[in-house]
Amino acid sequence: MTSIAVSISGSEAKTFPVGIAAQDALKELVSGKQRKQSIAVRCNGKVLDLSAPLREDAALELIFAESEEALHILRHSAAHIMAQAVKExxxxxxxxxxGPAIEDGYYYDFDRQPAFTPDDFAAIEEKMTAIVKAALSFSRRELPIAEAVDFFAKQNETYKVELIKDLEAKGETVVSLYQQGEFIDLCRGPHIPDTSWLKSFKLLRVAGSYWRGDEKNPMLTRIYGTAFFDPKELKQYLERIEEAKRRDHRKLGKELKLFTIQDEIGPGLILWQPRGALLRRLIEDYWKDAHYQNGYQLVCTPHIARQDLWKTSGHLDFYAENMYAAMDIDEVAYQLKPMNCPFHIGVYKSEPHSYREFPIRWCELGTVYRYERAGALHGLMRVRGFTQDDAHIFCRPDQLEEEIFNIIDLNLHVLKTFGFSEYDVYLSTRPAKYVGSDENWELATRALQQAMDKKGLAYSIDPGEGVFYGPKIDIKIKDQLGRSWQCSTIQVDFNLPERFGMSYAGQDGAEHQPIMIHRALMGSLERFIGVLIEHYAGAFPLWLAPEQARILNITDSQGEYCGKVLAELRKAGIRVEADLRNEKLNYKIREAQLMKVPYMLIAGDREMQDGMITVRKRSGENLPPMSPQEFSALVRRECEERAV
Incomplete structure (x- = not known):
């Protein structure tokens, strides 16, 4: 074939020689203005840069800067420009x-000693700006594997050589390279037409990264950056980063005395301080009440089990890398639990069951232990020991869809109570490595889909991201900054009931296998509390505040009166402390505000004489003076409403 037919936007096709660059074909297919505004093309459904050769009949669509695809291309190109600057x-x-594009920007990993630091950013950004001004074209070419290996070997780019040899092992015979100026990189593309398209960019931070994520390999320096077409969007993004730093749960957790992590105890292991433990108790109490009201029963299970249990469940086959090593107890191997589900099955199997009992709903705030690499640990968000808000529902096949529907209802209600009304929903389907029959996978997936359809939930398919024993629904909540957090999950499982030989007596008198639904609403208390801290910037709603009010005296003469008010409010169930230090009132108010205390109760001689307190909100707003009884009623009303 020496010629191909190329069309655009449904227009009549024109004939071009095989291998013509997309940008050259566009010269005869669209106006000059459209060409100048386009950054890439979609060719038969695949995104290509304008320099890509067309080798078959093609229906092209222009990709303009305002699209998500264009932003991804821009950021990928920014990574190449940064690498060029670093090399120069x-x-x-x-x-x-x-150096790939990622959700909020891009990064590139470099091998250099000494490692890069933020002190290098100014020089790199200055060099990037010069490259941008030069408007260097991104040109693509293809080389046979042997030639590509030889080229990068001569450049002493050993990592590129390794990547190319891996491609060869997978059957590739040709690789693509991109060049801008003197810089040439191994890359599939696509890229922006030339470097001048990169007008708004910023280097953000550095991090250590093992080559290919393997700690046995060399440690590299990863430089993160971001890029936008619109300078205003870059400015807004940088402002969000600063706001995120202000809300960082690790920083606020220390300032608000909520939790601590100490090397002496071990990384990824949380020590809850009194204020944090109280916050946690408030969440746990609400969680238990909500589950009781929705027909769940509480169970409690141990932290370790015989290793054979994890062999039966399949965790040792599919999850061993996330589990801790076995321990020898009385010459029997035991392991810390990474999941609660086999224990709940143990409770189920402790007695026979009838179809009349279903659905059975059991819940547990169960602490589990999973191995996380040291480099992946992150405050409360990624830990090695955490408490999962776990539940398992055992039901008949005819109850499956309704149970999923009920779980979704409870899930969204709980999230809304904590102030999360925006979320994205995903249906995660069968992974490459799985257990169970295709028939059961299809039945489980269909049940999840139908429940979401009946609920009217908009959702996306996340192919291959199900767990090894079944498909799942994932709900990713959005915080005040619009960031997504994976918390809630609903999983349908036919596999474990089969592995453990679970059964119930059916209406027909025969033994049947129940269906098991795994679900977590918050994911883990640790992670959820970390998200809550950042969502509210530590200023929790009144019903969640560990300290709801703080009594402040103006002079020592009100100390005894403040003590009486403290006792009365505590008796009424208010979480209140008193600051009776011999300090100026404004100083004590400021300290209470820094600790995000919702209400400050000020008592001077007038308040003491009238049996009142002056109430000040943490926002600075003053309420009319009121009696301790009136304040107690105000707090109860606000807590009952669970206002956010």
């Missing part, structure tokens, strides 16, 4: 590895 500045002292 540091030359043979640095080796390049990989």
């Amino acid at each position: 500045l540091f030359g043979q002292d640095v080796k390049v590895t990989i």
Whole structure:
């Protein structure tokens, strides 16, 4: 074939020679203005840059800067421009590895000693700006594997050589390279037409990263950056980053005396301080009450079990890398639990069951232990020991859809109570490595879909992201900054009931296998509390505040009166403390505000004489003076409403 037919936007096709660059074909297919505004094309459904050769009949669509695809291309190109700047500045002292676009920007991993630091950013950004001004074209070419290996070997780019040899092992015979100026990189593309498209960018931070994520490999320096087409969007993004730093749960957790992590105890293990433990108790109490009201029963299970249990469940086959090593107890191997589900099955199997009992709903705030690499640990968000708000529902096949529907209702209600009304829903389907029959997988997936359809939930398919024993619904909540957090999950499981030989007596008198639904609403208390801290910037709604009010005296003469008010409010169930230090009132108010205390109760001689307190909100708003009884009633009303 020497020629191909190329069309755009449903227009009549024109004939071009095989291998013509997309941008050259566009010269005869669209106006000059449209060409100048387009950053790439979609060719037969695949995104290509404008320099890509067309080798078959093609229906093209223009991709403009306002699209998500264009932003991804811009950021990928920014990574290449950053790598070019680094190579021009540091030359043979640095080796390049990989540099992809990511959700909020891009990164590139470099091998250099000493490692890069933020002090290097100014020089790199200055060099990037010069490259942008030069308007260097991104040009694509293809090389046979052997030639590509030889090229990068001569450049001493050993990481690129390794990548190319891996591609060869997978059957690739040709690789694509991209060049802008003197910089040439191994890459599939696509890229922006030239470097001048990158007008708004910023380097953000550095981090350590093992080559290919393996701690046995060399440690690299990862430089993160971001890029936007619109300078205003970059400014807004940088402002969000600063706000995120202000809300960082690790920073606020320390300032508000909620939790601590100490090397002496071990990384990824949380020590809850009194204020944090109280916050946790408030969440746990609400969780238990909500489950009781929705027909759940509480169970409690141990932290370790015989290793054979995890062999039966399949965790040792599919999850061993996340489990801790076995321990020898009385010459029997035991392991810390990474999940609660086999224990709940044990409770189920402790006695026979009839179809009349279903559905059976059991819940537990069960602490589990999972191995996380040290580099992945992150405050409360990624830990090694955490409490899962777990529940398992055992039901008949005819009850499955309704139970999923009920779980979704409870899930969304709980999230709304904590102030999360925006979320994205995903249906995660069968992974490459799974257990169970295709028939059961299809039945479980269909039940999840139908429940969401009946509920009217908009959802996306997340292919291959189900767990090894079944498909799942994932709900990712959005916080005040619009960031997504994975918390809630609903999983349908035919596999474990079969593995453990679970059964119930059916209406027909025969033994039947129940269906098991795994679900977590918050995911884990640790992670959920971390999200709550950042969502509210530590200023929790009154019903969740560990300290709802603080009594402040103006002079020592009100100390005894403040003590009486403290006792009365505590008796009424208010979480209140008193600051009776010999300090200026404004100083004590400021300290209470820094601790995010919702109400400050001020008592001077007038208040003491009238049996009143002056009430000040943490926002600075003053309420009319009121009696301790009136304040107690105000707090009860606000807590009952669970206002956020």
